[in-house]
Amino acid sequence: xxxxxxxxxxxxxxxxxxxxxxxxxxxxxxxxxxxxxxxxxxxxxxxxxxxxxxxxxxxxxxxxxxxxxxxxxxxxxxxxxxxxxxxxxxxxxxxxxxxxxxxxxxxxxxxxxxxxxxxxxxxxxxxxxxxxxxxxxxxxxxxxxxxxxxx
Numbered sequence: 001x002x003x004x005x006x007x008x009x010x011x012x013x014x015x016x017x018x019x020x021x022x023x024x025x026x027x028x029x030x031x032x033x034x035x036x037x038x039x040x041x042x043x044x045x046x047x048x049x050x051x052x053x054x055x056x057x058x059x060x061x062x063x064x065x066x067x068x069x070x071x072x073x074x075x076x077x078x079x080x081x082x083x084x085x086x087x088x089x090x091x092x093x094x095x096x097x098x099x100x101x102x103x104x105x106x107x108x109x110x111x112x113x114x115x116x117x118x119x120x121x122x123x124x125x126x127x128x129x130x131x132x133x134x135x136x137x138x139x140x141x142x143x144x145x146x147x148x149x150x151x
Contacts, residue, residue, distance in 0.1 A: 004086045007085065008033075008035070010035055011043045012044070013147070015143055015145060028063070031065070033065070034067050035050055035051055047068060053145070073105065087114070090125075
């Protein structure tokens, strides 16, 4: 069974994340969407909200599991028998950042990182842009799946 993790903070889940998950799940037998918990980071959405956004978006796909975790991603992978990390790339800056993390992960473990390019239609979207649009009362609904709504 090929298992992969798609880690992130998902604050919030964006249309770019959604695209990568939908395309990535076709490559693996199981895709674990893993919400990393970092107590030093200030989030716009609670952990429960972020998890619900993802669960609601993929509730009809039995190959997708949503979990939360703390610590190193490679440690989570080792404990859960996960062989691959899935990452999306929007631009060259993402590639350089993700490449450094992938090399570090390979140094720490035998985990392989699989990169998918985001769709051209979502390559400009980031969670930080979405949060900025929300904070400034803009129409964020064009940038996120239908499950992501501010109360």
